[in-house]
Amino acid sequence: MITLLKDVNCFCPKHIGQKDILIANEKIERIDPVGRWENCPFLDRIIDCDGLTAFPGLIDQHVHIVGGGGEHGFASRIGDINPDHVFLSGVTTLVGLLGFDSCTKDPANLFAGAKSLRQSGLTAYLYSGSYTFPMPSLTQSILRDLILVDEVIGVGEVAIADHRSSQPSALELAELASAVHAGGMIGGKAGVVHIHLGEGKRGMGLLLDVLEQTDLPKEMFVPTHVNRQPKLFEQAMEYCRNGGNIDLTAGETHGIPVPDAIEMLVDSGMDLSRVTVSSDSNGSIPTGGVGKIQELYDDIRGCIVKKGIRPETAFSFVTENVAKILKLYPEKGTLQEGADADIALLDCGYRLRKLFCLGKQTVDDGHRVNSEE
Template sequence: MLLIKNIRIDPENPAEVSDIFIAGGKIQAVGTKLAPDLPNLTIIDGDGRTAVPGYIDQHVHILGGGGESGFASRVPELQLSECVRGGVSTVVGLLGTDSLTRSVENLVAKTKALKSEGLTAFCLTGAYEFPSPTLTGTVKKDIAFIDEVIGVKIAIADHRSSNLAKGDLIRLASQARLGGIISGKPGIVHLHVGSGKRGLGLLFDILETEDLPISVFRPTHVGRVFADAVRFAGMGGYIDFTADEGGGETARMLARAFEQAPVDRITLSTDSNGSIPKWNDRKELLRMGVGQISSMHRTVKTLVEECGVPLSMALRPVTTSVAKALGLADRKGCLAVGYDADLNLLDDRLSLSMVVTGGTVMMDGGRVLRKGMFEP
């Protein structure tokens, strides 16, 4: 049991100070001057810091991505401490270009490992390629019968993709939707969008001629197709931007998107531990970067400090909006009674000073208290 006192939980009313009482991994009470007389209660003085919901990152290469420049370019696996330092309490793992040296079996196992280490973790079956690699033999069965699997990943508009035909994506989306309906999961098709000529054209074509709901399709890396993305969000779809290493470029793009598209349809993820290759016009690899999960908080901070976006709005793409998109709005993305006890404390410079995940203090004073089994 944990009682965090003297914190600010409403960014729009910073003068209002509250307490949060946590037990059983859930927020049990929010109010002023809470004083439960209970044994084994840990009390922490929040010292006027701002409490925000734990971040949700729906695009993480938890096994590591890469491989576009030979076997030595395989990015290492995600470690628990990386999530803790970034204030991320919920992750969705996925595969990328490389589904040869990594598999859906590995992905599900890593997802289970992160759950046992204290995170909330889900994953997506599939990868860039089509037909999609699966664990059970079909996308529909993976989603329906594997607890951690909530949808499928595929790539479009990219020279590394399988260059899907319209019918291929329709059948894939139909499987994902049916698996989701049967199991009570989102059943989404998470679409890596490259810099190809078609942009989101394939999605617009399907939505014009077929009966699949727009909620099935979740394009990410949409900064590459900004105009298409705004149009897609205006139609009622979710669009997912990818945080850049410094946070500034994506923050400025998000600020523009807030003005042109419904704010509750905009989400942000990091592509953490995935490769970020730079190609020339002939699709030759020039250089390769690596996504960092810490870029999520940097982007939020930049939105506030450099773009003038209110903190409450800057947080929405990584808390309330993404929670709703993933079917988690009844337990994630909000600091309220009954919600999971995932929260971050920000100091007066908006730096992460404490991270609480599932009611456990994972970082305090910038020092990581919980690490993965094999981390030094």
């Protein structure tokens, strides 16, 4: 299938103006001046994109694809994510993970969930492990998971500063991170340690201890939920200013909402390339309720329409920045020749109108469509 997206305003996420995008099967084959391919006899489909803006499909690095919860008994367990909800949120790539309950939901469930999402047309990866120590794994070894299982790109979510965590010591966290680092190097993966930050007394203190006491690279750690509390966010801003990655959680209402947090980060003048946003979708919210993947898109849109953040800046937090931290770039997180054809087409109000996942259309006029149509 060869598809031409004709006359579309392109953000890669940097703005490059009106272009034609030629999609061949799963890849972006060409990005050219408007009109160059219009009369090509080999085109299977031409879509007039006048008035639409193209961005890379969103990457959500924190999704409970087989559901989270369980803190309040069996009835509080949350179900699997619906792939239709993922598509309609503009997400084309996600990373699944386990949370507090790694007993009734184990790594095999997570692996099967990622495989199912891949069959639906999404790109799905996963983190080995969970809140608990010792870490559950597919092969009885975090190191072997990273080396031998293609879908595994790191470990998470490792809980610290939370009464629900296993209260790991700095030594235990360092030993885990060392295995992840080695597995990433041997397996050619990002080898990230995705860290859940609760509302505990020390905040990021345990992570800072590990970095102080070892030679592990700071870029392998991705602490998340950093906008959960104002005090924690201040600590996270300083950590990012000193070269660390930070991940904000969408849909936050009791801490600092993402648009407000992003505005503060932009105003600070710091390097924003290590800042990302994720949804915590299908996970339990500490104050009650369930995280929704749509909140990721809504918060990024809110950065633009409510806070006046430049579109290329706002979308970088869920595209290019994530892809580089997870070492999925340049196949993911960008619109460029040779990249995967994961493309979100938005209207002038930055609402999702069409979505392509690996070259197949999954959303049209804001509605889910059969990718084979």
